[in-house]
Amino acid sequence: MNAIEIVDVTKNYKKFSLDHLNLTLPAGCIMGLIGENGAGKSTTIKLLLDMIQGDGGTITLLGQEHTKCNKEDIGVVMDEVNFPDCLTAKNVGSIMKDVYRNWQQDKFEELIERLHLPWKQPFKEFSRGMKMKLGIAVALSHQAKLLILDEATGGLDPVVRDQVLDLLLDFTREENHSVLMSSHIVSDLEKVCDYIAFLKKGRLLLCEEKDMLYEQYGVVRCTAEDMQVLAEDAVIGKRESAYGVEAIVKKERIPAGWETSPVNIEELFVLMAKEGR
Amino acid sequence: MKGLLKKDLCMLWNYCRSMILILAAFTLVGAFMEDSFFYSFYPVLIVSMLPVTLISYDERFKWDIYCQSLPISRRVQVTEKYLLSLLSVLVVILCCIAAQIYRMLDMAGFNASVIHWGSLPQFVAMLVGLGLISPSLMIPLIYKFGAEKGRMVFFVVVGFFCALGAMVSVKGSMMQVPSFPEFAVILVCLVLFGISWLISVTIYEKKQF
Structure with a gap:
């Protein structure tokens, strides 16, 4: 139930x-x-x-x-x-x-x-x-x-x-x-x-098991040029600075060989909330 | 219901203690005064405002919102206020009647055979009217508009009827005001109180918090 x-x-x-x-x-x-x-x-x-x-x-x-x-x-x-x-x-x-x-x-x-x-x-x-x-x-x-x-x-x-x-x-x-x-x-x-x-x-952006979020999403750090390679729907949100780009991505949507670090729910929330503003 | 009554009695004891003392003092003084009109009716008027005071406190502490998460239906929440109103008015009326009887006995030199008991039902009918009409009008307005706005609306409504009454009495000074038997007055007050409860329940069941 x-x-x-x-x-x-x-x-x-x-x-x-x-x-x-x-x-x-x-x-x-x-x-x-x-x-x-x-x-x-x-x-x-x-x-x-x-x-x-x-x-x-x-x-x-x-x-x-x-x-x-x-x-x-x-x-x-x-x-x-x-x-x-x-x-x-x-x-x-x-x-x-x-x-x-x-x-x-x-x-x-x-x-x-x-x-x-x-x-x-x-x-x-x-x-x-x-x-x-x-x-x-x-x-x-x-x-x-x-x-x-x-x-x-x-x-x-x-x-x-x-x-x-x-x-x-x-x-x-x-x-x-x-x-x-x-x-x-x-x-x-x-x-x-x-x-x-x-x-x-007023809209539900996502509702997911916490462990699935860790599995599905990751953080990539790269240059702005490298970022262009990624499909638009692979990127949940990103933060750009003079040193490069930090982005939360859907792991299954990024090319093989890209390294991701574990996502933190707070970062995921902040970037998702910022996106589309 | 019992939990809500307990909570309201706790609040009465803490916030309205001075009012209870004033009520007791006025009732006692009324028993010994020759002209006890004001001293008899004032306690009833005061106590008739108690439910409105309690609803205002509930709003202030947002208890009314929290209460919606408790296993108490909205109908019961409203009923409890009316029940408390009825009980408190009843207690004060009984005290006032006792004080009035004492006063009548005192004035007759404690010779019950010379007392004109016929004035007592009229006295009771007036107390019931004073005690029940005000909450009957006020409580639905407070539930509908909230404590602050509800009070304002009440004063506007009462002001309107007073002005209307004054106009009618000036223009139709020859008009005779019909007199009703005392039991009919009490019955009408109780029916009004019941209608007021029904209206309040309907308003409160639709209220959005």
Whole structure:
């Protein structure tokens, strides 16, 4: 079963359109959603969560039409964790106990201790990192099968980010647990994701297994004249300087004998995003 | 629903504690004042604004957005606010009735046989009207336009009807305002409250976040 199936989904705004998006996240995997600001990442997540209604297409979450999907099975962390600022972690646990039928208070308490969060400090006194950790502790404490994180690691220091990524990896150790996370921090996605999806101006540029990206794409460094030899569709993106050209290429489309070095997802994203501007 | 009520009660305790104290003080003072009109009706007016205050806080903290990721339907989210509104108005009305009865007894030298109880249903009907009409009008507007714009629209609507009322009363000063039995007033207020809930649910179920 797929955790997420997005088929031909369209959403039109006055100045932006999500254009016939197709995306599949197999169960048990982590997918990273990359894109510039305004690429459509948050729109996609809002559509998944039925916060906005699409203009076309279908969305299936955990085998069910997304509007009928049981939200008990989905843990969500938004870019801002939106608890009223008078609440403490203790209050949040007590409220969520009555919101989720599958709430695990023991697990929540264990996570609060593990993440060194205070029980009685009001939310307004939390740092961004602490807020995010509380949001993640809630998302992980109700036996969710699918986690959806929208820019959850943005603005966090590297130590907290690492803690968050460890929690995600722990979560996916259980069979059929899946994660969709959008982030600007490509290195985070590169660390934990099995699949990478690139969105640009509402269009999906690619959605591929991370290992396949390493296999399919490579970096060539050559002179501007040598670059002319390459077919146009072989070059994903390039950076020219006085010393030559650095280009990300499709390995299968370059002539035999050309040497490539391994691609880095961040470079691939930056060059793909730059291309066609 | 229980989780949402718990969250709102937490917020009430933290943000509206002073309001609760004011309500208690006014109700108590109302019990001992000879002319208790203002002291009896003011607490009900204040408490009728509670759901709107809570919705504004939800918007401010973006809880309304986060709530869409929880296993709580939009209908239940709206219903909880109406339920809280009804319960809080009911509690304050009961306190005001108790204060009014005490005041009536006090004025009659605690001789129940000389008290004119006939004024009590009228008093209750006015409290119910004051407590329910304001949220009935406000909540759908707040759900439709958001807290800031919703309040503005509310003031415009109320201003329009006040101006209309003033014009009608000037031009038709001879016109008699029909009087309704108290139970009919209470019933109409409850029906209005129910219609308002239906409208709010419809608005909120279509809302895009």
